[in-house]
Amino acid sequence: MLSFFKVNDPFRLIGVVIYLLLFGFVLLALFPFPITEPKLLWMVLGERLNQGYFMYQDVMDDTGPLSAGVFTAIHYFFGRNELIYDFLGRILVFLQILYWNTVLIRYRVFDENTYLPAIIMAALYHFSFDLLSLSPTLMGSTFLMLALGQLFSQTVLQKETSESTLLIGIYGGLATGFHLNFILFLPYIIFTGLAISGFSFRQLFLALVGFFLPILLILVFYFWNDGLEEALQVWPMVFTYEGYDYQPYLSWLIPGILPVLLAFFGFFVGSFFRGATINQQKQRQLIIIWLIFSALVFLLVKRQASYQLLIFIPGMTYMITQFFLHFKTGVLAKLSFFLLVLGLPAGGIAYWKARVETDQLYFVGTNSKEVFPEGSSIMVLGNDCSSYQQAPLGGPFLNYHLSKSYFSKEKTLEQKAQIFQKLTQQQPDFVLDKEGYFKKLLDDLPALKEYYQESSPGVFTVK
Secondary structure, three states: OHHHHHOOOOOHHHHHHHHHHHHHHHHHHHOOOOOEHHHHHHHHHHHHHOOOOOEOOOEEOOOOHHHHHHHHHHHHHHOOOHHHHHHHHHHHHHHHHHHHHHHHHHOOOOOOOOOHHHHHHHHHHHHOHHHHOOOHHHHHHHHHHHHHHHHHHHOOOOOOOHHHHHHHHHHHHHHHHHOHHHHHHHHHHHHHHHHOOOOOHHHHHHHHHHHHHHHHHHHHHHHHOOOHHHHHHHHHHHHHOOOEEOOOOHHHHHHHHHHHHHHHHHHHHHHHOOOOOHHHHHHHHHHHHHHHHHHHHHHHOOEEOHHHHHHHHHHHHHHHHHHHHHOOOOHHHHHHHHHHHHHHHHHHHHHHHHOOOOOOOOEOOOOOOOOOOOOOOEEEEOOOOHHHHOOOEOOOEOOHHHHHHHHHOOOOHHHHHHHHHHHHHHOOOEEEEOOOHHHHHHHHOHHHHHOEEEEEOOEEEEO
16 A cells, blocks of 8 residues: 555545545444534534624624634535535545645655655544544635645745745635634744745735735725624634633544654654755755644644644644655555554544543533523523534624633723623523623623523523
């Protein structure tokens, strides 16, 4: 199998497609996982925005505006269909694999052209089941990868190219629109552009203009829909509210120890035992700095879950490919390749299946403790969002952790009036308030007591 993908033949991509289809069938048909809390909330978000409400203005959540638009379109065409997220995610994964392998061949990143990166990258996506499903991180990382590809082009072009530098910025801005935390890659673009690609002032200016152009267009959209003030309130909070871990960090080390070791040895042999051209040295520097920034972004992301590890995959693919190109034959290479391509997906399925009961915050239970009349809308202020499986969102507060931070801050009379207006206009039929934040809000806004009453401990119903 190792020798099969080493050949420079585009038809080897058929093997990658078969690989994705095979493990897709295993994951979705034979060993399905419960729905995760982030995916459920994205589905609820798309459903709510389809009702004519606007992101940030009417719904408080930290999802990027472009991702929110995609989830809205998915719900419009398919409703709450979890399978669509898995299907679209795998299409996007294959496109990323195709693009990244093409970049590595086009810009002579390795001494030999090979389709090893394609199958290695496909294996890395099977580290965890949720890496393959559609998410803001997956959509945003697609555009970051496009930006990285343009940076690679700068290492081989011998003249200043306005188009390439502008595209670097545009792709970075679009990635931020899908996943707001990716704005932290702006310093990466600036630093690598100046230090490695040798940007002139004109090129740097074009990259910055390209980066902020999509963001500016998003802000114009909210301005025309009278939601700019709310968007500017929520965006800074995305980076400051208290983060929460769906899974402990050590839980990722167990299934990830093999690819991490292979990447480490690949970096070692690529740096000390293999010669490299000046362009290849620049490309290696781009990857190393990419991995450093990926780690910084990952540590600052508030929703800590395995799908956030997507941003490491291009760099890890590069490093691991170095390992297999150095150890071309022998038992070590064949055994390592077998363990990576077949052992990592199989071990990942078994490992995450065993953690379903442990990671109860991440995997949503099928049975909610509350029962609601048909057609009711709810708003959950607590860690358990399983009730959204039987009733749609009916209020402005979707992301509980972000909302909790919003509630804890001192508010002006205008902001209190905005909260009152949102709750009275949207009026969820039930509010599940297990932490007491809604009860405190009723004390701060006594006029709301005319609309809601506590029917049971922690449950408020509209009068």
